[in-house]
Amino acid sequence: MYVDLGNALDAEPRLTREALERLDERVADAHDRIDRLRDEGAHGYASLNLPETVDPAAIRRAVARFDDPAAVLTVGIGGSALGAATLTEALGTDLDAYVLDNVDPTHVAALLDTLPLSDTVVHVVSRSGTTAETLSNFLVVREAMADAGVDWTERTLVTTGPSGNLRDLAARHDLPVLDVPAGSPGRFSVLSTVALPVAALAGHDIEALLDGARAEADRLTGSLFEAPAYAYGATCYALERRGAGVNAMMPYAESLESFAEWFAQLWAESLGKDAVGQTPARALGATDQHSQLQLYRAGPRDKLVTLVRPRERPDVSIPETDFDGLDYLGGGSLGDLLEAEFRATEASLAASDCPNVRIEVDRIDERGVGELLYGMEAACTLYGELAGVETFTQPAVEWSKRAARGLLGGGDVDADDAVPEKRRLVID
Numbered sequence: 001m002y003v004d005l006g007n008a009l010d011a012e013p014r015l016t017r018e019a020l021e022r023l024d025e026r027v028a029d030a031h032d033r034i035d036r037l038r039d040e041g042a043h044g045y046a047s048l049n050l051p052e053t054v055d056p057a058a059i060r061r062a063v064a065r066f067d068d069p070a071a072v073l074t075v076g077i078g079g080s081a082l083g084a085a086t087l088t089e090a091l092g093t094d095l096d097a098y099v100l101d102n103v104d105p106t107h108v109a110a111l112l113d114t115l116p117l118s119d120t121v122v123h124v125v126s127r128s129g130t131t132a133e134t135l136s137n138f139l140v141v142r143e144a145m146a147d148a149g150v151d152w153t154e155r156t157l158v159t160t161g162p163s164g165n166l167r168d169l170a171a172r173h174d175l176p177v178l179d180v181p182a183g184s185p186g187r188f189s190v191l192s193t194v195a196l197p198v199a200a201l202a203g204h205d206i207e208a209l210l211d212g213a214r215a216e217a218d219r220l221t222g223s224l225f226e227a228p229a230y231a232y233g234a235t236c237y238a239l240e241r242r243g244a245g246v247n248a249m250m251p252y253a254e255s256l257e258s259f260a261e262w263f264a265q266l267w268a269e270s271l272g273k274d275a276v277g278q279t280p281a282r283a284l285g286a287t288d289q290h291s292q293l294q295l296y297r298a299g300p301r302d303k304l305v306t307l308v309r310p311r312e313r314p315d316v317s318i319p320e321t322d323f324d325g326l327d328y329l330g331g332g333s334l335g336d337l338l339e340a341e342f343r344a345t346e347a348s349l350a351a352s353d354c355p356n357v358r359i360e361v362d363r364i365d366e367r368g369v370g371e372l373l374y375g376m377e378a379a380c381t382l383y384g385e386l387a388g389v390e391t392f393t394q395p396a397v398e399w400s401k402r403a404a405r406g407l408l409g410g411g412d413v414d415a416d417d418a419v420p421e422k423r424r425l426v427i428d
């Protein structure tokens with residue numbers, strides 16, 4: 001992973017190289033603390049050890065029982081689903097990979113109509129084993145399989161924590177179970193039993209994914225000027241402290257759109273604490289040059305734009321044309337056009353004093369994706385240390401979960417008391 005901070009400096013909000021050099025002293029201290037807590041296997045910090053602690057052979061053994069499926073369905077939500085979505089989209093696959101991470105009945109019904117249920121592997125993932133959306137969707141999926149005459153117990157792999165409803169259900173039906181990695185919140189566990197089984201089923205080189213992550217781990221030193229991940233995390237932190245409350249994650253690769261969604265959970269759920277945090281915006285190049293770029297360039301001076309791209313990618317030629325005004329495109333390629341648009345947008349942001357960081361990987365392959373995912377996790381961990389927040393908890397999400405359970409009569413609050421009377425001003 002390569003990080004170019006050039007356009008992040010001397011923009012608006014203003015961050016100088018001297019300020020980064022001063023911050024580097026705190027980065028060194030933060031790195032020492034992160035290293036110590038990784039050695040102790042402390043909650044969350046242990047995530048950065050996953051390239052060493054994950055057993056890819058065990059993951060391959062767990063999926064070997066499924067004979068060449070036509071489709072794989074991940075049933076999970078948040079970090080229990082976004083990792084699989086990111087890997088299968090980024091790396092592509094002959095397997096039809098689907099993710100069920102919402103309980104929209106229209107969507108669920110349509111997906112079940114699409115799935116070749118007798119030739120689909122279902123990977124149900126929940127660290128807690130109690131998440132309402134995941135358990136509800138799984139009950140619906142297994143019912144659909146049973147109705148189709150499919151033995152769902154032969155088509156299901158479970159990844160979950162040491163206790164909870166999902167662990168109990170797996171035990172009752174003798175389902176194959178993988179353990180979620182101890183000490184890794186869902187948003188930090190893509191490089192583990194949470195998402196790697198789907199990558200393995202899709203035929204990807206999960207060892208190369210871990211090699212890429214390991215390469216990025218090896219570059220974590222006590223200076224942001226030596227460690228790309230820390231350079232990014234420290235710059236994001238420093239800019240947020242100076243007013244860049246929004247970080248638009250804008251990959252120039254269609255296959256990284258889900259990565260931006262994964263990044264949004266990682267950044268928001270880790271750093272949005274104690275009235276601070278940097279809001280991740282999901283964008284996509286070149287598409288959002290015709291959309292959000294207007295706001296990035298001419299809106300409030302409160303944004304950082306993160307531009308991500310591979311240095312190499314397959315290409316598609318643009319045929320020659322005799323249409324007036326199009327000859328500059330004909331005979332070129334879509335890759336040339338995307339490259340020109342990337343560089344023009346990067347320069348356009350700089351010209352409008354909007355700070356932007358360029359992140360590159362050699363290719364969007366297993367190694368490059370492993371570098372990128374691990375790099376973002378390390379960047380987030382450093383940012384959390386510098387900001388002094390509890391990076392690896394998410395207490396603020398519990399209120400609505402508890403209220404929803406209460407409304408359904410499943411919680412420790414009476415349904416009538418689950419949510420306060422809503423203020424109303426109805427315009428109809």
Ligand SMILES: O=P(O)(O)OC[C@H]1O[C@](O)(CO)[C@@H](O)[C@@H]1O
Nearest residue numbers: 078079080126127128131186397
């Ligand atoms: O893996 P679980 O326990 O089902 O949780 C799913 C997601 O829900 C959250 O716990 C938030 O509610 C996320 O942190 C997590 O990724």
